[in-house]
Amino acid sequence: MDLELDGKTAIVTGSSRGIGRKTAELLHDEGCNVVFNGRHANILKKITKNLPKASYCVADVTDLNQCKKLVEHAKKKWGKLDILVCNVGDGRSVSPGNENISEWKRIFDLNLFATTNMVEESKKLLSKSSGSIICISSITGIENLGAPITYSVAKSALNYYVRCISKPLGKNNIRINAIASGNIYFKGSVWEKKLIDNPSAVRRMLKNNVSLGKFGKTDDIANLVLFLASSRTSFVTGGIFIADGGQIH
Numbered sequence: 001m002d003l004e005l006d007g008k009t010a011i012v013t014g015s016s017r018g019i020g021r022k023t024a025e026l027l028h029d030e031g032c033n034v035v036f037n038g039r040h041a042n043i044l045k046k047i048t049k050n051l052p053k054a055s056y057c058v059a060d061v062t063d064l065n066q067c068k069k070l071v072e073h074a075k076k077k078w079g080k081l082d083i084l085v086c087n088v089g090d091g092r093s094v095s096p097g098n099e100n101i102s103e104w105k106r107i108f109d110l111n112l113f114a115t116t117n118m119v120e121e122s123k124k125l126l127s128k129s130s131g132s133i134i135c136i137s138s139i140t141g142i143e144n145l146g147a148p149i150t151y152s153v154a155k156s157a158l159n160y161y162v163r164c165i166s167k168p169l170g171k172n173n174i175r176i177n178a179i180a181s182g183n184i185y186f187k188g189s190v191w192e193k194k195l196i197d198n199p200s201a202v203r204r205m206l207k208n209n210v211s212l213g214k215f216g217k218t219d220d221i222a223n224l225v226l227f228l229a230s231s232r233t234s235f236v237t238g239g240i241f242i243a244d245g246g247q248i249h
Helices: 018-029 041-048 064-078 101-129 149-170 190-197 199-209 218-229
Strands: 009-012 033-038 054-058 083-086 132-138 175-181 240-243
Touching: 009 018, 009 064, 018 033, 018 083, 018 218, 033 041, 033 064, 041 054, 054 064, 064 101, 083 101, 083 218, 101 132, 101 149, 132 149, 132 218, 149 175, 149 240, 175 218, 190 199, 218 240
Parallel strands: 009 033, 009 083, 033 054, 083 132, 132 175, 175 240
Antiparallel strands: none
8 A cells, every 4th residue: 555655754753762763764664754853863863874865853852942943953954844753752650659740740741741842833834734643652541551650641641632632733734643552562662671570470461461462563553653644544633543452441
């Protein structure tokens, strides 16, 4: 299936590793001009070195001013913006019952405001191209799965934001959807560490809780991002798409 992404311009936040990096690479493979983003120039430079239609911009998207810089980079380098992938997030937080104000703020900055910041700064450009926004969320925002409370609440807020903002964005010809991801394994992920620390417990969790009995791969999420970014889903907005191997009830 031709996704008709050739020549589109995309920003992928948090694309120096994991889901973000795979998504940016697949968008590039489809012919997109892609802006990779992260907080470490040396990593981004290495990743994009041999990608002719890629550029990179160092920016912390929890900071609104740096979001402006990122969007301006895309506009200056490629002249437009068609696709925004909001991938920044982090599930590592304090154990339930140990929350405090500073931790709530840190987690919401990473898992909600990093997205709302980018949407606000990008919507003017995206409206010109009838663009698409895809947010990487989590199934912990849908069901209580024992994840840190701060993270679960932030992802729940992100999911509701996507549903609510879809109507005003739609009036400006912008689509927005989210992917509620399950357990994704990649090098450097939290699941890599858990497998090293307690492999039997991880295997037991997968067997008992996940219908397919396995981890997802970064490709599993990235391919869904590409589909949602494409014209093949031009009537789809405000949706939360679950990709978890059959974990939530």
